[in-house]
Amino acid sequence: MEKIIEIQDLNFGFSKNKPILKNINLSVPRGSIFGFLGANGAGKSTTMKMLIGAIPDEKNCIKIFNQSVSNLYPEGFHRIGSLIDVAAFYDHLSGWENILAMSKLRELPESECERVLHLVDMWENRHVKMKKCSLGMKQRIAIAITLLGNPDLLILDEPVNGLDPNGMMEIRELLIKLNKEQGVTIFISSHLLQEIEKMITHLAIISHGEIKFSGSVKDLTTLYKHTRMRIGINNAEHYIKEIPEKNSPNQIDENTLEIVVESKEEIITLVKKMVMAGAEIFELKSSLGFEEWFMDIIKN
Structure with missing residues (x-):
C-alpha cells in the first residue's frame, strides 16, 4: 500500500539534554484516517509541526509524497491542508470573508470558497461574524480553510479539543465523509480516545516522545484478541458450568460472570448456548x- 507519510529514526529536542522525540518510526497509508494518540506533552504537536515544516527536519527523516520535507515546501502546501494548535481568524469578519482572504492569498477562485463551505455545512451561516460563531462553527470554518485547493492530505492537531459532544460528533462525521467521498488521507492527533476510536483506520501511540505501537486497528485488536467480558446474569453460580474451561469462567458475584473470548463470534455462540x-x-x-x-501499551 502506498505511503503518504513515512518517518524513519526521527529524533528531536530543543536541547541535547532534553529530547522531545526519540527514534520515531511510522508510516501513514494513502486513504487512511491515521490517529496519532498520546497524552498531553507526549510529542504529538512537535511531530506535526515537523511534518508541515514549522520545525526543521535537519536530518531528512520525514518523507511526504516520497519527498523530504526540505524539498516538498513551499509547493507542497498546495497538496496539504493543516490545522495545528488553535486556528486564528479575523474576528470582525465573517467566515466567508476569512476564507475569501485565504483563497486570494493562494490565487484560488471564489468558487473554491463556496465549495469548501458546502463541504463543511457552513454555507447558510457564511455571513455570521467569527466573534459570534460557536466553537464548533469556528472549527468547521478552520477545516474549510484546510480544504482549499483539494488537498490530498489533512494534518489536524486536536481538531475536536474543547468541543461539546455534539460538536465532536459533527467534526467526526465531517472527517469520515471527506475520507470516504473525497479520498482525503487524514493524519489526526488526539488524547480523546473514545472520540478518536470511532473514526480511525490506523494509529500510532506515542508516550514521552517514543512510539509504543504503530499499525492498523485490526493489528491492535489482534494484539489484544483475548478480551475479558462481563456477563450480567441471574443466578450466575448455576450457569457458570455452561461455559467451557478455555474461556476461563470466573464468578464475580451472584449476578456477574467474567469470561475470556477471542472474537465476537465466540461471544454469540456462548450467549446462545446459555440462553438455550x-x-x-x-x-x-x-x-x-x-x-x-x-x-496497557503506555505502561508496558
Whole structure:
C-alpha cells in the first residue's frame, strides 16, 4: 500500500539534554484516517509541526509524497491542508470573508470558497461574524480553510479539543465523509480516545516522545484478541458450568460472570448456548477495550 507519510529514526529536542522525540518510526497509508494518540506533552504537536515544516527536519527523516520535507515546501502546501494548535481568524469578519482572504492569498477562485463551505455545512451561516460563531462553527470554518485547493492530505492537531459532544460528533462525521467521498488521507492527533476510536483506520501511540505501537486497528485488536467480558446474569453460580474451561469462567458475584473470548463470534455462540439452557442475561460488557489497551501499551 502506498505511503503518504513515512518517518524513519526521527529524533528531536530543543536541547541535547532534553529530547522531545526519540527514534520515531511510522508510516501513514494513502486513504487512511491515521490517529496519532498520546497524552498531553507526549510529542504529538512537535511531530506535526515537523511534518508541515514549522520545525526543521535537519536530518531528512520525514518523507511526504516520497519527498523530504526540505524539498516538498513551499509547493507542497498546495497538496496539504493543516490545522495545528488553535486556528486564528479575523474576528470582525465573517467566515466567508476569512476564507475569501485565504483563497486570494493562494490565487484560488471564489468558487473554491463556496465549495469548501458546502463541504463543511457552513454555507447558510457564511455571513455570521467569527466573534459570534460557536466553537464548533469556528472549527468547521478552520477545516474549510484546510480544504482549499483539494488537498490530498489533512494534518489536524486536536481538531475536536474543547468541543461539546455534539460538536465532536459533527467534526467526526465531517472527517469520515471527506475520507470516504473525497479520498482525503487524514493524519489526526488526539488524547480523546473514545472520540478518536470511532473514526480511525490506523494509529500510532506515542508516550514521552517514543512510539509504543504503530499499525492498523485490526493489528491492535489482534494484539489484544483475548478480551475479558462481563456477563450480567441471574443466578450466575448455576450457569457458570455452561461455559467451557478455555474461556476461563470466573464468578464475580451472584449476578456477574467474567469470561475470556477471542472474537465476537465466540461471544454469540456462548450467549446462545446459555440462553438455550434457560439463562436470563441482562448485560454484556467488555472489561477490556480501546482505552484499556491504550493504557496497557503506555505502561508496558
